[in-house]
Amino acid sequence: MNEVLTLHMGWPEWLQLFLHYVVLSLLAVGGAITTAPDMHRYLVDEQHWLTDTQFNTAIAIAQASPGPNVLFVALMGLQIGLNNGGLMIGLMGALLTMLGILLPSTTLTYSAARWCHDNRQLRGVRAFKQGMAPLVPALLIATAWLLVSAYSNPVTDWPLWVTSAITTVIAWKTRTHLLLLLGLGGLLGWFGVI
């Protein structure tokens, strides 16, 4: 925001950007967001294609909008394109980065999942799936914990923690529509209640 970047990237640089995402795609065990620190290193510190603020804004907007978290990658591509001076370049950047982050991992997943399904009676495959299963609820609760503990000031942030706790119980024990809960949270936040 405060700092404006003007870039003139040529095809070799766009290719580098694409290839960087191709590599990250295969390293993104546990979701694309786990590779965000490396994206920051490359895009902001090394290549100076994005400013710090632009990088953080891309993640914040993607978190706040519906859809898979991986869309923050598209916003980085968009911003790099906009830094090169145009909306069309921005859209091309968004497509390029999304393609890079998705193509390798989806190809691998599709083949691996098929193999696992075709061999689902094998002891190794069953042991693998069942052995990982106990970690799944724990990882979800840990993710929630990380999201909420980002608000770390007890004096001002306790209403947020209470909101999260109440939401947990409501969503766990009832079948209240999730959008209704999110809408309520948004309203309470808008009017400064929490």
Place this chain on the structure above:
Amino acid sequence: MQSEPDALAERPVPRSLSELFFSFTWLALQGFGGVLTVVQREMVEKKRWMSNEEFIEEWAVAQVLPGPNVINLALMFGGRHFGLRGALVSLAGIIAVPLLLVLVLAMMYAYFSSYPGVAGALRGMGAVAGGLIAATGFKLLKSLHKHPLGFRHCLALGLVCFVAVGLMRLPLVAVLLVLGGTGVALSYRKLAR
């Protein structure tokens, strides 16, 4: 997994590629701050396309493979029912409309970021999103009652995992290797009988 044949016979399945596309689009659009909560709610509880046990096992695979978990899950599910076409349609469903939306939002952001209400609403929705994710985790604990290792051992593994990832913030890859490896080795022995 042993009861899969009869479980599949009575369970609803997606009837067409367009149903697959719109189901994934609809669930992606409900997912703020991550889609996983909604996936469990829609696919297991509403559509009953999967049981909680199947969901947790598929998700474990989706989690271990690289790439966004929810997208991996959609790919695997679509591929299971309609082959490669199904996988591509599920992928398009979960990505296309949300991608357009997020691009529009990003371009609008510059105009609206100065309203104090906007930042507050994001805070409030973030707190709710955290609660929703935790609730999904607690709901899925129930499915571990049928686990071959026994509920208590599963809880112990889960607890260590929570401490490692949530409190100590260790790298996920290492945690999955060590704890997941332990779980897999124990299950492997148990399945041998």
